Amino acid sequence: MSFGKGCHLHLIDGSAFIFRAYHALPPLTRKSDGLPIGAVSGFCNMLQRYVEGNTGGDVTHVAVIFDKGSHTFRNDLFPDYKANREAMPEDLRPQIPLTRRATEAFNIACKEVEGYEADDIIGTLAVKARDAGGRVTIISSDKDLMQLVGGGVEMLDAMKNRLIDVEGVEEKFGVGPERVVDVQALAGDSVDNVPGAPGIGIKTAALLINEYGDLDTLLARAEEIKQPKRRQTLIDHADQIRLSRQLVQLDCDTPLDFGLDDLEVRDPDPEILLGFLAEMEFRTLTKRIAEAMNAEPPEIDDTPAGAPEPEAPEMPEIAPEAYEHVRDMAALETWIERIRAKGHVAVDTETTSLNEMQAELVGISLAVEPGQACYIPLGHKGEGEGDLFGGAALAEGQLGLEEVLAALKPVLEDASVLKIGQNMKYDAKVLARYGIDIAPFDDTMLLSYALHAGLHGHGMDALSERYLNHSPIPIKSLLGTGKSAVTFDRVPVEAAVKYAAEDADITLRLWTLLKPQLHRAKVTRVYETLERPLVPVLAQMERHGIEVDRNVLSRMSGAFAQKMAQLEEEIHELAGRKFNVGSPKQLGEILFDEMGLDGGKRGKTGAYATGADVLEDLATEHALPARVLDWRQVSKLKSTYTDALQDHIDPETGRVHTSYMQAGASTGRLASSDPNLQNIPVRSEEGRRIREAFVAPKGRVLLSLDYSQIELRILAHVAGIDALKQAFREGQDIHAMTASEMFNVPMEEMTPEIRRQAKAINFGVIYGISGFGLARNLRIPRGEAQGFIDRYFERFPGIRAYMDDTVAFGKKHGYVETLFGRRIHTPEIGAKGPRAGFARRAAINAPIQGTAADVIRRAMIRMPAAIADLPAKMLLQVHDELLFEVEEGAAEKVIEAARDVMEGAAEPVVKLSVPLTVDAGQGANWAEAH
DNA sequence: GAGTTCACG
DNA sequence: GACGTACGTGAACTCA
Structure with missing residues (x-):
């Protein structure tokens, strides 16, 4: 039946369904493998309720519409559009493709268009359906869609089960649907980061629009507005308001590769639908739908879950012989399809150097599920010695680097495909040099760190041995050691396949084990807010590097050499x-045996101790x-x-890049x-001069911002020491104040010596x-x-209590926690x-x-x-210090912006009872800036 | 490769 | 009553 009069189209806002489902349910995971499926479960329930509610109704056509791609024409108009949106929760991301599959399993049309928001597609379809003479119901509560209401189009808020018609829109916006965009343009939208006119909300906007008729008239006649402030706002922000209108205006001309007729209501195929639900392991829902469809519910096999702590999900043996050597584009395409079907992939890069600034890509390995991994060699040199110029020809069986990167780039940058790596900062830095911005990602090293800091190391070998009971192929067995070591491009392709693909396989296996533990250990927030987002920030800092003046260093080296020779003599x-x-050892023998000085104490190896403290004591006599x-x-x-330091100056950038x-x-x-x-x-003093070699390039300055006494402030907060908190709030000298309290010396009579002792005690407290x-x-x-210590505790009993409580907590749980939930075992x-x-x-x-x-x-x-x-x-x-390089004229502005970020960094998660303060300095070099 | 020393917060 | 002790790092050096 062709769409026309008498037809009724339902358009479901898929993204809204997903987010509702995600937030409504606890973080459920699939029992057999820990895959997060809470949102999918909620989504399916909502679809089912929808279907049940409409059975026997007049709906003839239906579609679920999704957003696709994060960049739309609105971002071109206004780069900050939706910029304040929080990133998609990591456990939701892998569920997105599954909601598409769920929709298809229900045999409901599932539509999306690259680069367009669901709202635009909904708008386009609604207009088409209305023009064809049919009825439309939009199932969503998104107020942006309210501009479509009228002429046979209405909205249904599925949650509140409330129908929104023209009256409903007027109630919400104070104007009819055709003027909704005008009101929105004025009022703006903090959720989507649409600016609007400052100080004007929906109420005022509606008032103005109703008075002047429409936005263009209003802006044209803005001078006539009586309220001076409002008038000025509209005049000053006219452009911004027009831009806002463009942002909220739906594009009802979205190019579609399907028509209304493709959206006809179809009955689901019981086998497909129940098969999908069983795959997701939704027991209740499977049973309910099977009953409704008069079908036999399929068996659900979720056996590996047996224990509440799935120690090790069933995984095939690690078998390097089974890994695939990708040698043609068809094979690569197959892998890309598998990645897209899975929604995640473990990635590992092989390069010529551990230094990411210089590393050349030699190959890429991928793994989609345990045991299924491949290696794509790209830059392996042939077996021979190479030509006279030392450049060997490429080995056989390799695809072209550019071709492979072009094919992989869309996947590596696709927001709906999770990339999994071990120490992803390395791979991200390497790939960044080839123009690939790998995202989103998980990092098994950081998962392990968030879960188990203090328990063990987080390198891949350690993790593999601990969790997979498997020792990975040592890199040394391929590269050799010492002088005869070669770079990875000299490793024969066949051996490289085994090694490299194994790394990706292991990474994937570690991820399947560690990822589900985050929630149980309650460190998801640590991982997501303190670990993962830091990776690109560090990568960027490392890539920037800092300029170091070789001449300054080399002059100092010369002077030091002279001084040393003189002292030696x-x-x-x-x-x-x-x-x-x-x-x-020799020094000890000279001092204590030959010269017979007192104070010779032998350490555990039998050698005399000659540390600075020992020598300082002796220095008074000799x-x-x-x-x-x-x-x-x-x-x-x-x-x-x-x-x-001179050896660390990168020849290409002329700067020093730490890691x-x-x-x-x-x-x-x-x-x-x-x-x-x-x-x-x-x-x-002599040492500080080395900082003079850390410089800013011409026209720029270095800027240093450091937290003042941050650890003592945190101590004052966590231990709840009112006297200390008060002193920090008043900006007092904290060590002097401590001394005054402890030794009953009035602040005016404070001596440097007493203050020094109190300072040592303050630091001592932090160190236990x-x-x-x-x-x-x-x-x-x-x-x-x-x-001293007794008196300190007497004066600040809260400190003793904090120490005792912390130790008791550590004994009880095996770990202690930071204010942000980080666990240290x-x-x-x-x-x-x-x-x-x-x-x-x-x-x-x-x-x-x-x-x-x-x-x-x-x-x-937050700084970038x-x-x-x-x-x-x-x-x-x-x-406790951040160092910046800024253009000369901008220093003050940067200090202001960076200081704001630093001083407010604890919020909103933690509200400290002491202020955090930041000192700033600037100069041509680090010595001046600090 | 372990042990010692010393640079920083 | 004797243990050995400030907390957290990385790098260079000696010596077995």
């Missing part, structure tokens, strides 16, 4: 013979240890900084390596203070140190002996250090958006 003279000053201390300082600065380890430190801190830019000297430790730090007798807290002491102190420190780490992570994640419109780049993080 003096030291040998004082010792009476030559020896290796850099050898603690010249030699003092010289050695000087020598050590210079030697350290030269070898670790002025020499080594941040996100899952290294158990507390949630980052760690920087290759080179470590988190321990550039600052405490000594002990009398011995404080005594050593302050160089006072142990009894005196213990007296403390497996040794119940151990016997000194290990328990370590674990106790670590447990006391972890929530404080970890909360501070969480706060700056949150700031970093906050400075997007400013000529600024975030370059480095040093635990």
Whole structure:
């Protein structure tokens, strides 16, 4: 029957159904494999209720309409359109394709058009149906669709079961459907980030439109408005209002590759529908629908779930021989289809270098389910020695790099296909250099870190051994070690297939095991808000790098070399013979055996201790240890900084690119390596000069923003110490205030010495203070140190309570938590002996250090958006400091924006009872900026 | 490769 | 009563 008079079309807003279903239900997972299916379940229930409700009705045509693609013409008009939308929850994403399948299983037309919102398609279809003389019911509560109501089109809010007709629209907007866009254009929409006119809401907008007739007239005659403020707003924001109208106006000319006749109501095929429901393991729904259809409900097999903790879902053995070598485009296309059908894929890249800045892509491996993995070699060199110029020809059986990347790019960037990786930052950085922005993704390393920080490492080998009981093929077996090591492009393709595809397979298996545990462990939010979104931020910072002036370093190296030689000579003279000053063992023998100095204590290896503290004690009596201390300082600065940093300057960018380890430190801190830019000297005057080599390019400046006393502030908050909180609120000198409280010294009479002691105690508290430790730090007798601590606890009993509570919590649960829910495991807290002491102190420190780490992570994640419109780049993080490079004139603006983000970073999840404050500095180099 | 030392927060 | 102790990192060096 052709669509026309007497026909009734139902248009269901699929995305609205999905989100309703998702939020209405707890996070259900499929019993057999942990696949999240809560939204699918709710979606199917809603469809079923819909079908039941309309059986025997007058509906002749029906379709479920979905959004497709995240970029629409509205984004071209206004880049911030829907920009404040939160990212799709990660456990919803894999369910999207399943809702499409569900719709098809119900035998309901399921339609979407790339680059268009569902609303536009609904609008287009509604207009067509109306023009053909039929009736239309739009099943949605989206107010954007209300502009379509009238002339045989109405809306049904399925949740409230309320029909919205022209009167309903007037009630909501104060105008008829044909003027809804005008009102919306004025009022704006915070949900979709449509700007509208500031200060004007729906009420005022309706008033104005009703008075002037329509938006264009209103804007043309804006001068006539009586209220001065309103008048000015409309005049000032006329363009913005017109843009807003374009954004809310539905496009009722969406190009469609189907017609109304394709949407005719069809009965579902019981076998297909019940088959799908059984596959999803929806027992109740399967039974109910089977009854309704007079069909036999299929068996549902969800056996692997047996135990509530699915330890290891059934997986085939890991068999590297079975992996596929992809050698032609047809095979690649098949893999791409399988990926799309699955909705997720494990990806791993093989390259010529561990340094992502220089790594050339050699191959890509993919895995879609355990045991099913492939490797696509792209840049393997032939077996031979190569030509005279050292460049070997490409090996056989490889596809062209560009062709493969072009085929994979849509999948790797597709919002509905989840990419799974182990340490995805690496692959993302490599692929970024080939123009691929891999997203969305999961990272098994970060899953493990969110779940099990403090329990074990999170490298793939460790995870594979622990969870899969399988040792992956060692990379060394392919590349060799030491001088004879080769790069991955020299590995024969056949061996590379086994190794590389195995990595993807293992990654996929780890994901199937770890991902479902997030919810159970209640660390989903940690993973989603503190781990995953940080990856692209770090990748960007690493790619930026920081400019380092080689000449400054090299000059310093020369000066240090001279100084060292001079000191060495003096030291040998004082010792009476030559020896290796850099050898603690030889130094110990000289000091304590040959020179017979007191205080020689041997460590566990039998060697004398010659650490700085020991030498400092000796230095009061003798010249030699003092010289050695000087020598050590210079030697350290030269070898670790002025020499080594030069080797880290990237030849292509001329800058130094550190690498941040996100899952290294158990507390949630980052760690920087290759080179470590988190321990550039600052405490000594000579050392600080090294920071002069970290510079901004011409026309730019470096900008440093650091949290002031963030850990002490967090301590004041978590331990609930009113006196400390008060001091922070009033901006007092916290160490002086502590000293004043402890030693009953009025603030006016504070001496630097008393303040210094209080400062040491404040820090000691954060570290899990002990009398011995404080005594050593302050160089006072142990009894005196213990007296200080006792007095401190007496004055601030909340601190003692916090420490005791934290340790008790750690003992009970095996982990402690930050304010943001990050877990740090403390497996040794119940151990016997000194290990328990370590674990106790670590447990006391972890929530404080970890909360501070969480706060700056949150700031970093929000920073790119906050400075997007400013000529600024975030370059480095040093635990409580962020370093930026900005155009000279923009420094103040960037400071303002970045400070806002940093000071408000805890909110809205945590409302601290102390303010966070941020100090800022700027200059041509890091020494000046800090 | 373990142990020591020392740079940072 | 004796243990050995501040918390968290990474890099360079020596020495077995």
